[in-house]
Amino acid sequence: MTAMPGTDKQSSRKVILFGAGALARLAYYCLSEDSPRQVAAFAVDEAMMKTDRMLGLPVVPFESLSDQFPAESHDLLIAVGPHDMNRPRADRFTEGKAMGYRFANYIASRALLWPDLDIGEGCMIFENTVVEPFTSIGSNVVLRAGVHVSHDGRIGDHCFLAPRVAIAGGCTIESHCFLGINATLRDGVTLAKRCMLAAGAVATRSTEPGGLYVGVPAKRSTDSSNMKL
Incomplete structure (x- = not known):
């Protein structure tokens, strides 16, 4: 599926943002000001609820989301950071799919994409x-401001790329990778x-799964599971 700015065929369906932190606030602002979509509410895990209102909208428990905002008329978008190597993002995405929800994409009007882009949902x-031609992007992926993805690239599901990442x-x-601000991949490299x-x-050079890589050139420092974002 290719999703380009201003062509969201599900624009009549309101969006529920999972999250109540900085990324959720940013997603709310961007959807409101730079897309045809309207945000209806925020959702969080019930154990994490600290308020029932945010930015003038309700904050509801994710566990009972469908009671107030049914999947038949609402889409989801995961708007939390890459904590625990994106595991919570991936878990809520999978749970949302099991609940019957579709996932919205937000693509900034000032992003430069080409018509052949193959992109999933919830990005x-x-x-x-x-994002240059001949590239594919999976589902539940975040590309922050100023990321450059060169031709013939592939980004798996549940990845988070911080601002100014450069991919040759x-x-x-x-899947499940995190790239910090200004990180760079040389041409032909696979990040496991x-x-x-x-x-x-x-x-x-290509990496082994589950590692934290630091420096120039990047070398494995420890397991990524040891890192707390």
Whole structure:
């Protein structure tokens, strides 16, 4: 499925944002000001609820979301950060699908994408991001402002790329990866599943799964499971 700015065929369906932190506030603002979509509410895990209102909208328990905002008329979008190597993001995405929800995409009007882009659902692509031709992006992926994805790239599900990440041609980022601000992948590199590439690190060769890679050139420092974002 290709999703381009301003062409969301589900624009009549309101969006529920999962999350109540900084990324959720940002997603609310961007959807409200830079898309045809309207946010109806925020959802969080019941155990994490601290308020029942945010930005003038209700905050509801995710566990009972369908009671007030049924899947027949609402879409979801996961708007939390890459904690625990994106595991909570992936879990809520999977649970939302099981509850029957579709997932909205937000693609900034100032992002530069090409018509052949193959993109999943539940993605957020922010301003000044460039995605070159012959590229595929999975579901539940966040590309923050200024990310550059060169030609013939592949980004797997449940990945989070911080601002100004640069990915050279022919790279693969497998699922559940996090790339810190200004991280770089040399052409043809594969970032294996559940890897973290630290801020400013440069990956010049492919990695092994589940590692934290730091430095220039990037070297494995520890397991990514040891890191708390």
